[in-house]
Amino acid sequence: MVILVTAMIAVNGARAQIQVVTTLQDLRSITESIGGELVEVFAIATGYQDPHFVDPKPSYILKLSKADMFVTVGLDLESGWVPPLLESSRNAEILRGAVGYVDASENVPLLEVPTSISREGGDIHIFGNPHYWLDPVRGKIIAENICRGLIRVDPEHEKIYRQNLKIFREEIDRKLTEWVRRMLPFKGTKVVAYHNAWPYFEQRFGFQVVEFLEPKPGIPPTASQLAKVIETMKREGLKIIISSPYFRPQSADLVAKNVGGGIVVTLATSVGAEEEIVTYMDLFDRNTQFLIDALEQAGGSAGD
Amino acid sequence: MPLNRREDQPVIDSLGLSFVQNALQIAVITGLLLAYIGVHVVRRGIVFVDLALGQISMLGVAAAAYVEADPTMIGILFTVLGAFLLSFLNVKDSRLKQEALIGIVYAVAAALTVLLISKAPHGEADFSEVMFGSFFTVSDERILITALVFLGIGVLHLFFRKQFFAVTKKFEEGGETATGLFDPWNAVFYLSLGLAIVLAVRVGGVIPVFAYIVVPPVAAILLSPRGRHVIVKALAVSVLASLSGIVFAVQFDFPAGPSVVSVLGALLLCGSLVRYFLLKRG
Numbered sequence: 001m002v003i004l005v006t007a008m009i010a011v012n013g014a015r016a017q018i019q020v021v022t023t024l025q026d027l028r029s030i031t032e033s034i035g036g037e038l039v040e041v042f043a044i045a046t047g048y049q050d051p052h053f054v055d056p057k058p059s060y061i062l063k064l065s066k067a068d069m070f071v072t073v074g075l076d077l078e079s080g081w082v083p084p085l086l087e088s089s090r091n092a093e094i095l096r097g098a099v100g101y102v103d104a105s106e107n108v109p110l111l112e113v114p115t116s117i118s119r120e121g122g123d124i125h126i127f128g129n130p131h132y133w134l135d136p137v138r139g140k141i142i143a144e145n146i147c148r149g150l151i152r153v154d155p156e157h158e159k160i161y162r163q164n165l166k167i168f169r170e171e172i173d174r175k176l177t178e179w180v181r182r183m184l185p186f187k188g189t190k191v192v193a194y195h196n197a198w199p200y201f202e203q204r205f206g207f208q209v210v211e212f213l214e215p216k217p218g219i220p221p222t223a224s225q226l227a228k229v230i231e232t233m234k235r236e237g238l239k240i241i242i243s244s245p246y247f248r249p250q251s252a253d254l255v256a257k258n259v260g261g262g263i264v265v266t267l268a269t270s271v272g273a274e275e276e277i278v279t280y281m282d283l284f285d286r287n288t289q290f291l292i293d294a295l296e297q298a299g300g301s302a303g304d
Numbered sequence: 305m306p307l308n309r310r311e312d313q314p315v316i317d318s319l320g321l322s323f324v325q326n327a328l329q330i331a332v333i334t335g336l337l338l339a340y341i342g343v344h345v346v347r348r349g350i351v352f353v354d355l356a357l358g359q360i361s362m363l364g365v366a367a368a369a370y371v372e373a374d375p376t377m378i379g380i381l382f383t384v385l386g387a388f389l390l391s392f393l394n395v396k397d398s399r400l401k402q403e404a405l406i407g408i409v410y411a412v413a414a415a416l417t418v419l420l421i422s423k424a425p426h427g428e429a430d431f432s433e434v435m436f437g438s439f440f441t442v443s444d445e446r447i448l449i450t451a452l453v454f455l456g457i458g459v460l461h462l463f464f465r466k467q468f469f470a471v472t473k474k475f476e477e478g479g480e481t482a483t484g485l486f487d488p489w490n491a492v493f494y495l496s497l498g499l500a501i502v503l504a505v506r507v508g509g510v511i512p513v514f515a516y517i518v519v520p521p522v523a524a525i526l527l528s529p530r531g532r533h534v535i536v537k538a539l540a541v542s543v544l545a546s547l548s549g550i551v552f553a554v555q556f557d558f559p560a561g562p563s564v565v566s567v568l569g570a571l572l573l574c575g576s577l578v579r580y581f582l583l584k585r586g
Binding site for chain 2: 085087216
């Protein structure tokens with residue numbers, strides 16, 4: 001009997017950590033920064049996976065069914081797979097609107113929000129571009145949302161969460177100065193990108209994506225679109241093409257070859273895209289470094 | 305690291321969880337009806353008809369995305385209409401087979417889907433929500449709807465099994481022109497097939513649906529050298545594959561559809577080995 005009780009206490013002790021499930025690795029990293037030792041976080045999508053498409057696996061539902069908190073990018077980035085997963089988890093604590101549900105996009109100023117009801121222009125994301133975590137300043141707002149969520153599900157440790165939030169914000173501010181300084185030579189550079197994932201990142205670091213290889217978000221590159229991109233790059237003397245690990249390299253390589261001296265830079269859209277990118281800070285360390293390297297390789301500032 | 309498990313995964317030891325129960329139920333329900341209809345499909349030699357119909361339902365979803373209409377209804381409408389038109393397929397030239405025309409329907413439907421999606425306002429967004437079902441995330445409501453519709457189709461087939469099998473037998477024996485241009489039972493057969501496929505694709509995806517239609521009947525035929533109890537054996541193979549496929553997926557944390565298909569393949573392999581040794585002995 002005594003052994004049984006001891007065993008139960010041990011189990012309860014292990015379970016005392018707040019169980020958090022996030023959709024993306026980036027949200028996992030930020031949640032770990034805010035929750036520290038008090039939380040155990042599981043991210044569903046890997047960092048090298050296209051977050052628009054995730055195939056449901058049993059472990060995801062199981063993790064969700066036992067979670068105290070769920071963090072999502074929101075808007076409609078994960079709309080294809082999050083609602084059915086949440087429903088299957090039968091966990092009322094983490095459903096939309098429940099205490100354990102955290103929409104990381106809350107209070108985040110969004111870009112590319114469609115202004116008209118008619119979406120003839122081909123806006124795929126009706127709430128605005130969902131790749132907002134790629135701006136570290138918006139990352140601070142994400143951290144605030146996660147902090148509020150943790151306080152809701154675990155009010156006892158409010159002080160610790162607030163303290164960790166403060167530390168996280170300060171670290172972002174400190175690192176941001178370094179990232180901005182590093183990206184200074186890149187300011188004003190015009191580039192092309194495979195997918196429209198970079199508006200927040202480019203706005204923060206002052207460069208400009210002028211054309212996409214995808215004719216429309218989610219539609220694989222077409223011949224006419226690639227011809228258009230090549231034409232634009234030649235005309236304006238652009239050299240840099242930004243791609244992501246989960247896109248097939250052929251189209252970007254083709255454009256690079258046709259432009260002459262074109263450089264394909266594979267940037268991470270998420271923590272975990274490469275082994276070296278373990279935290280949210282690493283993501284920007286790495287991406288800014290890659291862009292600067294590419295710029296040097298291209299031989300100075302392209303475009304105006 | 306066997307089977308590439310992520311280290312932070314829990315070991316699932318309970319099959320009583322509601323999502324596993326749902327997956328088992330929907331897999332068995334879909335598997336039973338598709339395997340039964342599959343006996344007709346395989347004997348007629350039109351195994352690609354379900355890929356063609358699945359693709360036509362996607363074309364419907366793409367068309368719905370293009371005009372921004374409700375994808376479910378338009379998907380069903382397209383499939384049922386496509387099935388009806390396919391029932392007219394009638395090849396008079398002895399050098400050609402129905403299968404070739406069905407393949408062409410598949411390819412053209414796939415191409416048109418790509419064309420439509422490339423101009424649709426939201427591209428892939430609407431599409432992924434509708435087209436990529438998983439047994440693990442199927443809702444109770446969806447199970448109920450699917451079960452009721454499939455029960456209806458099943459009862460229809462059971463009730464008129466003589467008529468349906470008479471048509472299939474004609475195709476089997478009389479070649480490709482057995483029925484004339486229009487045969488009402490052939491048309492009803494195609495309609496039931498189309499409806500079954502469009503609903504099954506929603507809950508399981510295209511490839512599992514194809515496997516459910518083709519593998520159990522083929523395995524059953526292999527296991528029935530004298531042609532007896534083919535239907536019963538097909539249904540048994542289907543149920544066995546559904547249950548063990550879901551358990552396999554749960555145990556090793558795999559997506560449901562591909563797990564069921566792999567188990568179906570493994571059962572077929574076992575079936576052919578049994579057949580081989582039976583023939584050798586007999």
